[in-house]
Amino acid sequence: MKGFVLDYTAIILIAVVVMVVTISLITYYYRQMKLPNKEIVDVKYACYQYNDTAITIEDFKILLYGFLTGQCDSVSSTLSQPISFKDIENAAKEIDDKTIVIEAKRCQLPSVSSHSVLVCCGDIENKQNININRKKIDNSDVIICVE
Numbered sequence: 001m002k003g004f005v006l007d008y009t010a011i012i013l014i015a016v017v018v019m020v021v022t023i024s025l026i027t028y029y030y031r032q033m034k035l036p037n038k039e040i041v042d043v044k045y046a047c048y049q050y051n052d053t054a055i056t057i058e059d060f061k062i063l064l065y066g067f068l069t070g071q072c073d074s075v076s077s078t079l080s081q082p083i084s085f086k087d088i089e090n091a092a093k094e095i096d097d098k099t100i101v102i103e104a105k106r107c108q109l110p111s112v113s114s115h116s117v118l119v120c121c122g123d124i125e126n127k128q129n130i131n132i133n134r135k136k137i138d139n140s141d142v143i144i145c146v147e
C-alpha cells in the first residue's frame with residue numbers, strides 16, 4: 001500500500017511541474033510577441049490645413065505621420081524653424097521604427113517603393129519652402145524637397 005501512495009504523489013508532483021513549466025513558456029512567448037499598433041489617427045485634414053502655411057517641427061511631425069500612414073499625398077509649406085536630417089530621422093523612427101531615412105541627391109521619387117523617407121538637399125533652414133510628396137500606392141516612399 002505504501003508503494004502506491006508514493007507513486008501517486010510522484011505522478012502528481014511531475015504533473016504540477018510540467019504544468020508550471022508549460023504555463024511559464026506560454027507566458028514568456030506571449031510577452032515576446034509585439035502586437036501591431038492598430039491606432040491610426042486621421043490627419044487628412046491637417047494635410048490640407050498646413051498646405052501653403054508656415055509650420056513648426058511639431059506640425060512637420062504630424063504631416064510626416066500622415067505621409068507614412070498613407071493619408072497625405074502632397075504638401076507644400078514654409079518652415080518656421082530649421083529641421084536637421086537627424087530630426088527627420090528621429091521623427092520617422094517615432095512613427096514607424098522600420099522606416100529608413102535616406103539623403104537623396106535629386107528631388108525625384110525612385111521607381112521602386114520601399115516605404116522610405118528621402119530627404120533632398122541636406123538640412124532645412126528657417127523660412128525655407130519644402131515640398132513633401134508620395135505616390136498614391138501602399139508603402140510608397142516619401143520625398144522631402146527644399147525649394
